[in-house]
Amino acid sequence: MLPWTTYEAMYEAALNQPEEFWLSAAQRITWKQGPAMACRERTDGWHDWFPDGTLNTCHNAVDRHVENGRGEQAALIWHSCATKERQVVTYRELQDRVAGFAGGLRLLGVEKGDRVLIAMPTMIETAIAMLACARIGAVHVVVFAGYAGPELARRIDDVAPKVIIIASCSFQGQTPIPSAPALNDALALAAYRPQACVIVQRAACRTSLMPLRDHDFHTLEQSAPVEPVVLRSEDPLYILHTSGTTGHAKGIVRDNGGHAVALAFSMDVIYGCEPGDTFFTTSDLGWVVGHSYGVYAPLISGCTSVIVEGGASTSAIRTLCHEHGVKCLFTTPTQMRLMRQESRHLSEVILPALARVFVAGEYADPTLLEWARSYFRTPVVNHWWQTETGWSITAHFFGLPEREPVSLMNDIGRPAPGFRPAIVSSIPGEQCGEIVLSLPLPPGCLAGIWKNGAIRVPSAYLDETRRYYRTFDEGMIQANRAVHMLGRSDDVIKVAGRRISGVQIEKIIATHPAVHACAVVAIPDELRGQRPIAYVVLDSEAECMPSSEEIVARINEVIGRWVGLKEVRFVGRLPTTVSGKITRKRLLVS
Numbered sequence: 001m002l003p004w005t006t007y008e009a010m011y012e013a014a015l016n017q018p019e020e021f022w023l024s025a026a027q028r029i030t031w032k033q034g035p036a037m038a039c040r041e042r043t044d045g046w047h048d049w050f051p052d053g054t055l056n057t058c059h060n061a062v063d064r065h066v067e068n069g070r071g072e073q074a075a076l077i078w079h080s081c082a083t084k085e086r087q088v089v090t091y092r093e094l095q096d097r098v099a100g101f102a103g104g105l106r107l108l109g110v111e112k113g114d115r116v117l118i119a120m121p122t123m124i125e126t127a128i129a130m131l132a133c134a135r136i137g138a139v140h141v142v143v144f145a146g147y148a149g150p151e152l153a154r155r156i157d158d159v160a161p162k163v164i165i166i167a168s169c170s171f172q173g174q175t176p177i178p179s180a181p182a183l184n185d186a187l188a189l190a191a192y193r194p195q196a197c198v199i200v201q202r203a204a205c206r207t208s209l210m211p212l213r214d215h216d217f218h219t220l221e222q223s224a225p226v227e228p229v230v231l232r233s234e235d236p237l238y239i240l241h242t243s244g245t246t247g248h249a250k251g252i253v254r255d256n257g258g259h260a261v262a263l264a265f266s267m268d269v270i271y272g273c274e275p276g277d278t279f280f281t282t283s284d285l286g287w288v289v290g291h292s293y294g295v296y297a298p299l300i301s302g303c304t305s306v307i308v309e310g311g312a313s314t315s316a317i318r319t320l321c322h323e324h325g326v327k328c329l330f331t332t333p334t335q336m337r338l339m340r341q342e343s344r345h346l347s348e349v350i351l352p353a354l355a356r357v358f359v360a361g362e363y364a365d366p367t368l369l370e371w372a373r374s375y376f377r378t379p380v381v382n383h384w385w386q387t388e389t390g391w392s393i394t395a396h397f398f399g400l401p402e403r404e405p406v407s408l409m410n411d412i413g414r415p416a417p418g419f420r421p422a423i424v425s426s427i428p429g430e431q432c433g434e435i436v437l438s439l440p441l442p443p444g445c446l447a448g449i450w451k452n453g454a455i456r457v458p459s460a461y462l463d464e465t466r467r468y469y470r471t472f473d474e475g476m477i478q479a480n481r482a483v484h485m486l487g488r489s490d491d492v493i494k495v496a497g498r499r500i501s502g503v504q505i506e507k508i509i510a511t512h513p514a515v516h517a518c519a520v521v522a523i524p525d526e527l528r529g530q531r532p533i534a535y536v537v538l539d540s541e542a543e544c545m546p547s548s549e550e551i552v553a554r555i556n557e558v559i560g561r562w563v564g565l566k567e568v569r570f571v572g573r574l575p576t577t578v579s580g581k582i583t584r585k586r587l588l589v590s
Contacts, residue, residue, distance in 0.1 A: 002269070006402045007414060009268070011481070014442075021417065022049070022443060024144060026257075029300065031055045032230045035257070039440055045055060045466065046448060046457045047440040048234040049258030050106035056228035057237055058135035058258050061299035062098060063228060065091045065275075073276065074304045077324055078124045081310035082171035083204060086386035087124050096130070099223055104220025108196045110162050112229060113136030115239065117161035119152060119179070119195075121145040121170040122285045122309045125200045125217055125297050129165050130285075134237060134256075139228045140161075141239045141251075144286045145170040146177070149185025156190040158251055159239055159450060165198040165217070169205035171310055176205040209480040233257025239450045240288060242387045250460070252388055254291075259390060262444025265298035266391045270383075270416065271328050272398035273357070275302030280320060281330040282312055288387040289306050289360065292305030293330050297391075299531070314342040318349055325353040329376075333364040334576070337517055340371050354378050356398055360385060362581050363485055363503050365510040366410040384412040386471065388461065390444045393419050393437070393471070394483045402478030405480075414481045418442025422468070423477055432476040432486060436468035459487075488584075493532050495523040495564050502584070505565065506533055508558050509551055514542030519574050520565075521584045535571050535587055 003024070004010040014021045022038040035053030041050055043521070060071040062075070071092035078087045089097070110116060118140055120126045126142070133140035141159045143152065145167065156164070166183055169176040176275050183197065200217040209216065237256045241249040241387060267273045279298040283289035285307065298305035304318055317339065321329060322506060332480040336359055343349075364382045372380040381404075383395040396404045416423055419442060425433030448455035461469050474486040486501030493500050502520035509518045517537040525531040538545055548568035555565045575586040 001390050004399065005385045005400065007400060010400065011415065011417055015420070018418070022261070025312075025443075026050055026053070026261045029055065029060050029260045035233065035405055036371045039443075044457050048447070049255065049443040049534060050233040050261065053233040053257050054230050055233065055257055055260065056135065056231055057260050057296070057300075058098060058102075058131045060260055061090060061131060061134070061227040061296060062095045064500075065299075065302050068302075070275070070302055071095075073302075074324075075270040075299060076124055077278075077304060077306045077320075078122075078129055079306070079308050079312075079316065079320060080123075080171075081308060081316055082174050082176075083309075089124055093231075094131075096225070097128050098131045098135060099225030100221045100223050101128050101217070102135040103223035103226045104198075104215075105132055105136060105138065105163065106196075107220070107223055108163050108215065108227055110136065110138050112231070112235075113139065113160040115139045115141055115159045117156060117159060117164045118142045119145055119147065119183070120165060120167045120200065120285075122294070122307050123167060123200065125167070126285050127307070128221075130238070130291075130295055131299075132579050135228050136226060137231050137235065137485050139236045139239055140517055141241075142286050142291065143241065144284070145179065145383065146172075147182065147483070149189055152182055152186035153189035155161050155241065156186055156194070157192050158241075160192045160453065161194050163198060164194045167200040168202045168207040171204075173244075173310075178205050178207060180207045231256050234447065236447065236455065236570055238291065239281055240291060240387060246564040250458075253450050253455050254390060254444075255447040258443030258445075258447070259296070260300055262391050262442065263292060264300050266395075266416070266444075266558050267297050267301040267303070269397055269399040270392055270395045271358070273298075273301060273303055273328055275358065276304070277327045278305035278306060278324050278353075279328045279330070280317075280324070280326040282308055282332070282335050283316065283330070283361075284516055288385075289330065292390055311338075314339040315346060318346070318351065320382045321351050326351070327353060327355050329354060329357045331357070331359055332523050333368060333382075334361070334367055336364065336372055336516075339375075340368065341516060341541075343375060344541070349375060349377075351376065352376075356381070358383060360392075363412075363506075365503075365505070367510045371531070379409070381409055384473075384483070388446045388458070389419075389441070390446070392416050393421070412483055412485050415483065416442070420485060421477060423475075424463070432484075433474060435471045435473050435475050435477075435483065436463060437471060439467055439469060463564075493520075493530050495525075495528050495532075495562065497531055500532070500559070500563055502532065504559070505534065505555060505563065508555055509534060509536060512546050512551070512554075514538050514545050517574055517582075519582050519584055519587060521587050525564065528564055532565065533567060534568045535574060536568055537571060537574060 019038045032054040035050035075091040076089045239251045381396045384394045420438035505520045516539045522530040
């Protein structure tokens with residue numbers, strides 16, 4: 001039973017009594033030694049959460065549910081869109097497999113604090129490897145399975161892993177892509193050499209094991225099981241590199257205690273999920289959503305997590321939601337656009353168990369959200385967070401008795417407890433500007449940046465006063481605390497001294513039924529400084545296609561001619577990162 005009935009009461013409690021608030025939130029997880037302190041400043045100026053507490057994240061995600069009678073409940077449900085394979089793993093089976101593989105890692109010399117690099121697609125074995133690392137206090141570093149040798153080599157040299165784990169292949173569509181060549185190229189390029197490599201053999205593309213170097217994953221699973229080790233709350237759980245949309249990828253370090261508390265809290269208050277509910281995220285496990293809501297949050301909360309390998313079609317998502325009684329679906333705007341495109345060829349959908357749908361990763365325009373609400377017949381909301389924060393900065397709170405105002409549903413919501421946003425603008429009196437967050441950040445956010453073998457203060461994210469975390473996103477904050485997003489700082493267009501968000505223009509363009517996706521960027525203008533240019537992807541099956549003149553006229557009508565949109569380019573696709581975010585900088589050089 002939550003101690004608050006309204007959002008304001010909850011947020012004010014976290015704002016005015018943070019120690020009491022977060023120590024109460026910490027009771028959602030199991031501690032070896034419970035914390036008496038919520039937050040403590042470190043000697044380097046950053047902060048640790050629950051610094052006098054000890055725990056094990058794997059125990060919280062797996063063992064305690066077996067101990068509490070949930071051993072026969074499904075923990076993970078896996079579907080491969082490439083091979084059509086499916087697996088259902090109960091909590092008891094997961095405990096046995098994780099404990100055995102953790103024992104196998106021990107045999108390879110992996111100890112507390114060692115890094116283990118995992119370059120695998122979304123598979124049950126990927127989650128097992130992550131949890132096994134957590135079990136023995138090793139730090140897992142999951143990277144995208146499709147990286148070529150040079151990119152993989154950079155990750156290897158950055159984290160110096162004692163062991164590297166790969167699958168024998170990943171897939172592009174239904175085509176198997178052998179992984180061993182990329183691994184061999186990476187090891188030839190990297191300055192650092194791991195002690196061992198572990199390979200998951202897949203039926204579609206088996207590979208030869210190199211003597212002395214390579215070990216079979218499933219053989220290691222049969223090793224003598226090990227018990228979870230006791231870790232300090234501030235000990236690192238994982239390193240996850242950012243997607244690189246803001247420049248060089250950085251290794252974000254996540255702790256054990258604050259991470260577990262934040263994710264358990266979010267499952268309860270934001271997503272409204274209880275033990276036994278089924279949560280489905282379409283994200284690859286190599287991204288932060290896959291970490292937070294494919295593996296850790298659902299399992300820590302005693303839920304069943306549905307994970308998929310490859311891009312799931314609309315029919316596959318519908319089937320999985322129906323067969324497994326999915327309560328919450330978490331996906332991306334890109335996936336949602338594909339669903340909208342495919343849905344016209346499918347019969348009407350009825351998913352009575354599906355209570356709500358969440359989208360994140362990039363901004364979802366209101367037109368897309370309205371379509372999804374009509375299609376799924378359930379609330380569909382956007383929320384805002386980053387790899388660095390690990391969970392929602394702003395959200396909609398379905399676990400509270402208070403109903404969310406309808407007026408908030410098309411935006412990114414209000415700040416989650418502990419996040420204290422403010423606006424910084426270079427223009428006096430301007431209500432919009434860069435969104436910054438007061439320090440300390442709440443539990444679950446980055447514990448630092450991995451650099452030169454140590455955890456460093458994330459100085460690149462701090463403002464000049466070192467009192468605020470810079471999000472590098474721009475927006476405005478309304479009187480009811482609702483945050484309105486304009487876009488990345490680099491995406492805000494300055495036309496003759498006036499600021500216009502590319503997202504604001506994109507929203508209007510997206511209202512045309514033939515527009516599948518669009519992106520607006522700034523180009524130099526001799527007279528006005530900058531002006532926007534639009535790149536538009538059209539739905540090839542739409543009945544009525546817009547002209548560039550029609551789109552320009554619509555922007556002039558809704559916003560005004562001062563915006564200066566003159567050029568609309570129709571393209572077949574937009575450039576994206578491997579995690580699906582549109583990389584607008586690449587449009588400027590196309």
